[in-house]
Amino acid sequence: MANSIQALRNLPLDGRLAGGAGVSITPAEPMSRVSLRVKDKDVKAIGKALGVALPSKPKTSNMSGDRASAGRCALWIGPDEWLVLDGEGADIAGALAKTKAVISVVNISHRNTAILLEGQNAVDVLRAGCPQNLNDDVFPVGACSRTILGKAEVVIWRTDEQSYHVECWRSFSDYVFKFISQAAKGL
Amino acid sequence: MLYIRCPYCEEYRPEIEFRHAGEAHIERPTNLAEISADDMEKFLFIRENKRGIIFERWRHIHGCGRFFNCVRDAVTDQIIMTYKSGEPKPSDAEIEKAILALKEEQA
Numbered sequence: 494m495a496n497s498i499q500a501l502r503n504l505p506l507d508g509r510l511a512g513g514a515g516v517s518i519t520p521a522e523p524m525s526r527v528s529l530r531v532k533d534k535d536v537k538a539i540g541k542a543l544g545v546a547l548p549s550k551p552k553t554s555n556m557s558g559d560r561a562s563a564g565r566c567a568l569w570i571g572p573d574e575w576l577v578l579d580g581e582g583a584d585i586a587g588a589l590a591k592t593k594a595v596i597s598v599v600n601i602s603h604r605n606t607a608i609l610l611e612g613q614n615a616v617d618v619l620r621a622g623c624p625q626n627l628n629d630d631v632f633p634v635g636a637c638s639r640t641i642l643g644k645a646e647v648v649i650w651r652t653d654e655q656s657y658h659v660e661c662w663r664s665f666s667d668y669v670f671k672f673i674s675q676a677a678k679g680l
Numbered sequence: 681m682l683y684i685r686c687p688y689c690e691e692y693r694p695e696i697e698f699r700h701a702g703e704a705h706i707e708r709p710t711n712l713a714e715i716s717a718d719d720m721e722k723f724l725f726i727r728e729n730k731r732g733i734i735f736e737r738w739r740h741i742h743g744c745g746r747f748f749n750c751v752r753d754a755v756t757d758q759i760i761m762t763y764k765s766g767e768p769k770p771s772d773a774e775i776e777k778a779i780l781a782l783k784e785e786q787a
Binding site: 551 | 681688689690691693694696697740741744745746
């Protein structure tokens, strides 16, 4: 008789924990994610189908719920590109299955993973490796941007006054987590 | 480090987010199959490489991902202006104006 085996998908950063003075660093819970490319004329309709409007201003994001881990979030990445996250793991591409517009939807739920930074010094940890200006006046709550952290490309999203969501590729996540942990030690 | 204004992100970003992408405003011939080997060589390889004001393409690869055009002084390395790809090449007067504005900003 054949033995059945079960494939389990592990989070790349499962079980890790780090922090420093005034900052805690934790891997985010699994989410569903898509990389979305939409032409200008279809932006409104696609936003409606998703349940969250696609922001058109650079470096901004929209949330359907009151926090990032619940409901759907749309992050502006480029003029026709968005990163759509669903904290409850719902099928985002499914919500767009009926649209007639010509769009590109790529499921990247497992290509990306995220690290959450929380605390009054969270921004200083990011500043250790991110060349972008993260001051309050240009990077307020809700701001998001694709940029560099150390040697890896990341998307930094400010979800609250002292909370940052750092989205990176799964294969870079070990590097990014260690980089952030090391930076936190220097606080 | 250069500080480059991305016309799509509408703000200045550090150079490390960008990648240089060669000379700008090179028109691809519409009759590629018919042109001579010399013309093909010119289209593919021959670049101005001028001393002074140059036009080049940059890509905001670790940002919005877009290609755009940029006017740079090859002597001082100063970026004079950037504009979206597809927009017309700025005239000498426009470049002159941008240089003056930069000088005023620095003064």
